[in-house]
Amino acid sequence: MKNGFRTLVLLLICGFAAGFCNGLLGAGGGILLVLSLGALFGKTAANGRRFFTTALIVMLPLSALSVRHYAAAGFSLPANPWPFVGAAAGGVAGALLLGRLSAHALRRVFAAVILLSGVLLWR
């Protein structure tokens, strides 16, 4: 019971942090949730996929809410839909490839690129 309450509180903190990060930076809530769920419930390949789907289903409405607030603060919604049509097509293709390709090596290369980009932003 005590452990259940602790998990509940940690989940609420993780949810708040993910929403805050996504609202503040326009990104990052999803990875925060996947990492948090992994730490709370255990990291396995099968769990990872469930955490990933859970994070997506949470981040979708949170991102929509953030866009609404961004628009109220002056962000102008683009009239051209094509980049987002491309994103939707890429998202479906990526989902179909998930589990068929080993994403581990790709993730390492990608992480190095992200790390370098982050350092460059501090110049």
Next chain:
Amino acid sequence: MALNSPLTVLVFALFALLSGMGVGSAGLPVLYLTWVLRYPQFEAQGLNLLCFIAAAGASLTVHLRRTPPLYAVALLLLAAGLPGAWFGTRLTAVLPAVWLRRLFGAFLVLTGLVGLLAPKRTDKSQKKNAF
């Protein structure tokens, strides 16, 4: 180059592909938009959110058929995430652009380190009674 150029469509599709595969795009469209297309940080973040909504919404149609989410957990996370998103967006609207850029840089460094240092997931490491 503009948002409607074929290269931008391709770049968004590529980042979404990585995101759909679970590698994560980690807001890299923001870097493309600020460095290549010279968008202000705030505008770029808004466009990144739209890119995520398109990619995640479309990929969920596939993911949900294969892997059911943890609905109760998702509800809790969402309930706490809504006020979090509200505070985050309020703060981003008042923060100076240079700080927003640096915070984003710090986030990328952290994400990169986590990605580099994270062990490979295997089913052998499964915790008992995970759910």
